[in-house]
Amino acid sequence: MWAVRPQPTADRPTPAQAIETVFRLQAPRVIAGVTRIVRDVGIAEELAQDALVAALEQWPRDGVPDNPGAWLTAIARRRAVDLVRRREVYARKLAEIGRDLETTAPPAEPAEPDGIDDDLLRLVFTACHPVLTPQARTALTLRLLGGLTTAEIARAFLVPEATVAQRIVRAKRTLAAKNVAFEVPYGPDRAARLGSVLDVVYLIFNEGYAATAGDDWLRPGLCEDALRLARVLSGLMPGEPEVHGLSALLEFQASRTPARTAPDGTPVLLRDQDRRRWNRMLIARGVHALERAGATAAGPPGPYALQAAIAACHARAYTYEETDWRAIAALYGLLAARAPSPVVELNRAVAVSMAEGPQRGLELVDALAAEPALRGYHLLPSVRGDLLARLGRVPEAREEFLRAAGLTRNERERALLLRRADQPSG
């Protein structure tokens, strides 16, 4: 099915739209450069907006500068330095009347391009800071680094716009109140902080990949936003193997998007997907990123590189029958040792059932039955139903599929599970 998206009616962007596009592309860097001066993400965002207003006034008259990003950054920085100076003058005046305030001197400008990259990286670590709730990290990352509007974020996460706006405002306040340093962490703290950044991006991707609510089974918009963020991170941290691991994982996952849904929107399971529709360019990019993860790693592969290696096994198989389940089961074994979780164990059970037979898989799944973390997780009965069906235990399989259908919050997935309950061996 070839469906071409309807083209926007306006063929050519208006001058104002063109300027806003330039701004959106440059905004993360502008905000990052200004945050280093004013030490407050909220104020930095306002100053960046001021630079946009200046561009909207001047560019239609004088033309778009050759390096619009530098122009916007220079304007925003100038205003930032003015602001800091005003604060200092104010502080001096206050000090003169017997009070004192802590101030930070504005750093020297201008920053060389490498400096801008460093600022951007500081912004990444700030937006994903552990003092923020996971929801706030996600919203702030999409807003400051992904260039999404509050309305776009709200639509993607199926929550009211006011809720997202509130989250972002609160997140900025928290960063200011907790005096979160605008810095890239080094030393013992770094691995955990980097993990937090990667988890935020992966969370955004997963929200799009398997929407947890509603009947929209795939919200590719968020997947693409996350993929772009992962690509940006690879450019900012070329020496971090797990960053390349995450990039590789997302490239592989995204390569399957065209095959994951039937024309009517119903989900297509991995084994039923038409692999000719997997995007080869994305697979090639995934392979390349996975190689970089290996080349930069000093020790054993991390959780994202391992998950990417599993995804690579699927990508390498031109047909489902060719899948190297032994390799996948072994990789899940490594992953379970490195980052143990009931969900990983469940996936390992599936891989083992394919490599060694359904009975062996069922033993592993049944060992998870009492796992509190999986209570209410529809994939547990869904996997169990599948294994029972393969063992010919049809009535039990039906029961499990019905249980899974009752647990999922996704309408399309529910329909699929009910169909399996009708024909467990199908």
Place this chain on the structure above:
Amino acid sequence: MPRYLSLVRIDESTAPAGGPSPELMQRMGELIEEMTKAGVLLDTSGLTPAAQAVRVAWDGERTSVTDGPFAESKEVVGGYAFMQCKDRAEALEWTRRFLSIHGPEWTIACELREIVEY
């Protein structure tokens, strides 16, 4: 996020004989790095001259093969870039940036084609 193929068309008869100057290659390298770091550029390359091209045609019954150069074509595709952008305006902006780093010695145009996602 739509993907685009930018077909870079050049007039080989007027293009600088030595190909891109070192200065242009430098600017190009910087822009490619910027686009890669922005997560936009998926793949890009220049192509060897059309004189070295070969055309394979199907007339409904059989295939025929013709070696370049091809007399009738003034403008040829000299390179390409695959991009993934938020929207057409963003793709146009990157394309504008790519074109504007070329000096006055170049007559060059990009044809921006959106890739069909199905």
